[in-house]
Amino acid sequence: MSKKTVVTPEQRTQQQEPSPVAVGLGRYDQQNTPRNIGLIIAHEYKKRLTQRSFIISTIVILILIIIGSFIPTIVKYISATSTAQTKMVVVNNAGPIAGMNNDALLSYINTNLNGPTQGQSTSSPPPYSIQLASADSISSLQSQVKNGSLSILLVLDRSANQDVQFTYYTNANPNSDPNVSNVQTVAGQLSLLDRSSRLGLTPGQTSKLFAQPQFSVVSVGQAQNKRSTSELVSGIILAYVGFILIFMAVLLYGNGVATGVAEEKGSRIMEILVNAATPYQLMAGKILGIGAAGLTQMTAFVVVGISMLLLQNPIQAALLGSSTGGLNLDITGSSITILLLLLLYFILGFLLYATLYAALGALVKRQDEVQNAVQPLTWLFMVGYIASFFIVSAPDATWVKVISYIPFWTPTTMLVRAAVSYVAWWEIALTVVLMIVAIFICTIIAARIYRFGVLMYGQRPGLGQLIKLARMK
Amino acid sequence: MGLLVEHIDKSFAQNHVIKDLSMEVREGSIFGFLGPNGAGKTTTMRMILDIIRPDSGRITWNGKDVREVPRRNWGYLPEERGLYPKVKVGDQLVFLARLNGLSKFAAREQLDEWLERFQITEYRNMKVEELSKGNQQKIQFIATIVHDPLILIMDEPFSALDPVNANLLKEAFLEMHGRGKTMIFSTHQLEQVEELCEDVLIIDKGQTVVQGSVREVKRQHGRNVARLKLDNDPEALWLDTLDGVQVTKRRQDYIEMQIPANLNPNLIVEAALQHGGIISRFELTEPSLTDIFIEHVGKATLPDAPSALSKQAGGMN
Numbered sequence A: 001m002s003k004k005t006v007v008t009p010e011q012r013t014q015q016q017e018p019s020p021v022a023v024g025l026g027r028y029d030q031q032n033t034p035r036n037i038g039l040i041i042a043h044e045y046k047k048r049l050t051q052r053s054f055i056i057s058t059i060v061i062l063i064l065i066i067i068g069s070f071i072p073t074i075v076k077y078i079s080a081t082s083t084a085q086t087k088m089v090v091v092n093n094a095g096p097i098a099g100m101n102n103d104a105l106l107s108y109i110n111t112n113l114n115g116p117t118q119g120q121s122t123s124s125p126p127p128y129s130i131q132l133a134s135a136d137s138i139s140s141l142q143s144q145v146k147n148g149s150l151s152i153l154l155v156l157d158r159s160a161n162q163d164v165q166f167t168y169y170t171n172a173n174p175n176s177d178p179n180v181s182n183v184q185t186v187a188g189q190l191s192l193l194d195r196s197s198r199l200g201l202t203p204g205q206t207s208k209l210f211a212q213p214q215f216s217v218v219s220v221g222q223a224q225n226k227r228s229t230s231e232l233v234s235g236i237i238l239a240y241v242g243f244i245l246i247f248m249a250v251l252l253y254g255n256g257v258a259t260g261v262a263e264e265k266g267s268r269i270m271e272i273l274v275n276a277a278t279p280y281q282l283m284a285g286k287i288l289g290i291g292a293a294g295l296t297q298m299t300a301f302v303v304v305g306i307s308m309l310l311l312q313n314p315i316q317a318a319l320l321g322s323s324t325g326g327l328n329l330d331i332t333g334s335s336i337t338i339l340l341l342l343l344l345y346f347i348l349g350f351l352l353y354a355t356l357y358a359a360l361g362a363l364v365k366r367q368d369e370v371q372n373a374v375q376p377l378t379w380l381f382m383v384g385y386i387a388s389f390f391i392v393s394a395p396d397a398t399w400v401k402v403i404s405y406i407p408f409w410t411p412t413t414m415l416v417r418a419a420v421s422y423v424a425w426w427e428i429a430l431t432v433v434l435m436i437v438a439i440f441i442c443t444i445i446a447a448r449i450y451r452f453g454v455l456m457y458g459q460r461p462g463l464g465q466l467i468k469l470a471r472m473k
Numbered sequence B: 001m002g003l004l005v006e007h008i009d010k011s012f013a014q015n016h017v018i019k020d021l022s023m024e025v026r027e028g029s030i031f032g033f034l035g036p037n038g039a040g041k042t043t044t045m046r047m048i049l050d051i052i053r054p055d056s057g058r059i060t061w062n063g064k065d066v067r068e069v070p071r072r073n074w075g076y077l078p079e080e081r082g083l084y085p086k087v088k089v090g091d092q093l094v095f096l097a098r099l100n101g102l103s104k105f106a107a108r109e110q111l112d113e114w115l116e117r118f119q120i121t122e123y124r125n126m127k128v129e130e131l132s133k134g135n136q137q138k139i140q141f142i143a144t145i146v147h148d149p150l151i152l153i154m155d156e157p158f159s160a161l162d163p164v165n166a167n168l169l170k171e172a173f174l175e176m177h178g179r180g181k182t183m184i185f186s187t188h189q190l191e192q193v194e195e196l197c198e199d200v201l202i203i204d205k206g207q208t209v210v211q212g213s214v215r216e217v218k219r220q221h222g223r224n225v226a227r228l229k230l231d232n233d234p235e236a237l238w239l240d241t242l243d244g245v246q247v248t249k250r251r252q253d254y255i256e257m258q259i260p261a262n263l264n265p266n267l268i269v270e271a272a273l274q275h276g277g278i279i280s281r282f283e284l285t286e287p288s289l290t291d292i293f294i295e296h297v298g299k300a301t302l303p304d305a306p307s308a309l310s311k312q313a314g315g316m317n
Helices: A010-016 A030-049 A054-081 A102-114 A135-147 A180-196 A203-209 A220-225 A229-266 A270-278 A279-320 A332-361 A367-391 A396-406 A408-420 A425-453 A461-471 B041-048 B089-099 B104-116 B133-145 B163-178 B192-195 B214-220 B237-241 B265-275 B289-301 B308-317
Strands: A085-091 A130-134 A152-158 A164-170 B005-013 B015-025 B028-036 B056-061 B076-079 B151-155 B182-186 B199-206 B207-213 B223-230 B246-251 B257-262 B279-285
Touching: A010 A130, A030 A054, A030 A279, A030 B089, A030 B151, A054 A279, A054 B199, A054 B246, A085 A102, A085 A135, A085 A180, A102 A130, A102 A180, A102 A279, A130 A135, A130 B214, A135 A152, A135 A164, A135 B151, A152 A180, A152 A396, A152 B005, A152 B041, A152 B265, A164 A180, A164 B133, A203 A367, A220 A332, A229 A279, A229 A408, A270 A279, A270 B076, A270 B089, A279 A425, A332 A425, A367 A396, A367 A408, A396 A408, A408 A425, B015 B041, B015 B199, B015 B207, B028 B041, B041 B182, B076 B133, B089 B133, B133 B151, B133 B163, B151 B214, B163 B182, B192 B289, B199 B289, B207 B214, B207 B265, B207 B289, B214 B289, B237 B265, B265 B279
Parallel strands: A085 A130, A085 A152, B028 B182, B028 B199, B076 B151, B151 B182
Antiparallel strands: A152 A164, B005 B015, B005 B056, B199 B207, B223 B257, B223 B279, B246 B257
């Protein structure tokens, strides 16, 4: 407990060069390994889950997820209930337009502005209420527009060359008034109909003339992996959510491992721990315990997130009377596969990085040096993360295939490939095998560094010394 | 049989830290392990605990290599104390006890007993960082012994303890001694060693300097200490001219000197009377461990590490 201010010769020599104090690797009572690792896992898991910062951050993120998933519904609800009807009066000085009398004209404008669903939906009134007025009331209507009791006054005239002219009176700023473009579209159609009828075409011929051509898109890749377009879209969404989740989770919990190791070193409880358990047991227990806590947190996020999204359709149906346009998250078929891959690659990625985080954490002297020490790992993982953004749009490029086989980048890149493109099962199996091999190698290296590191309180060793330490038996 | 350390050597990189060190700790005894800072005490303790391995030599407990002795038989109190600051006292002590091989039930039982003995049961559900230093020390000591080990290895258990807590710890020591535990501890407070230990080992620079039972070590020293006070001549400078007499301290209340064991102390009294001194005090005692420590280690440390020496001397007076 006491901080000695006197520099003893022992400390001095340790500061000059880190003396490689290796903790014995194997003791004879290693039959206790599963028991000890189990105890350490349980201890770490409980420690995390009862940590105030862990609980608070979990609750805050859960609240954000819930709020986030409700936002589209809330926005829809507000816009549906708050839109008042726009009152519009039409004054027709142009006589019959395209053979339509005033009543036919009114119903044409009504249909085109309020949409064909008008009349079916009873829950909300149509956006526009449209009336006809006679020409002599123009001046009084204009003053109504001015004082705001009327939103739009539309006056139709015939110019010298017989074209229909439209004049749109409004009190609102025409640049920001969304009604202008709506009315203008209808006006354009009316004018077109009018001109074609003067040329002698029937309305049927006119509509034939301006009908959209048949234009169909056939994706060959789609045929190969037998996915519907909606599955592809949800695949892209899952890819983004998935690789960002993996990246953040591995960094977060990896940092947790490094900090935890440094904490034990800094508080010197490590000295007691290495007497009771081997460094390998301590490292494995710590990684698995924190990983389990992380997995618990992630599972809570994903389960709450998905169930909240699934709740939106029934809620929207109850609030708005229809569930049209709700997010139809397709949690079937290929999405399930992607979610399972997400879980698999998160676990493998975490294990791979956590061993290295543990080794780096064991090399620092105090907790506040951890951030600096683990920087290289963050950059390493960042490469795969940034690449994943590009892979979403080009999943089949050669460089993508190469990069997705490199264990450090597999978790994010391979997940994106699987989500947005076609990946054979053997490719997944190969990356899993490669990652397991990498985890195995990294564990051996990390365990060696760890047993030197945990009792070393000198300067942080350089890369050359690290390699030397890792080679020492 | 007990603990037998035979000719161990250890080097870290180019530093030869332990050189041909041997020691024997009898089962059930209290053993004082002394030496200046950097002498290799902590390294030796770690090797006994099989946290690190010697380059050569053997360490056995009752004839069995220490690597084969189950972990729950060892209790270790490291010099740098440490517990999880943010974990509840009860939780971490049960964790450590179980990690040392106890069942959950036995761990709780042991913990109850020790918390009660130190009268700190109310701290069970508090975090370590919320406790006072004295209470943290108690928790740390419980962490060392909660799994009821056979052999206790303690690095500076008395450092930074106030007299009250030091006494409490001493009582716990004697209690463990009564239970037949073997205890090895290092300290700079040599009075504690004289009070508690049957055997001592003083090492310096990784080598044995003095070894044996406390009485034997004092006898081997081959010198006695005499204290003289003359009312009319407090300095008594003529003492320096006497053959074999070596004045070690001139204090206000007496002059202390070392004399060879075979020197007749009457010579000093006679010389004092010859110089017309009025003797108000004259006593003959065994040398203290402090004297022996300084004599052996002080000289050796002097040439290349004066700062360590001054710390030693300061710490012991």
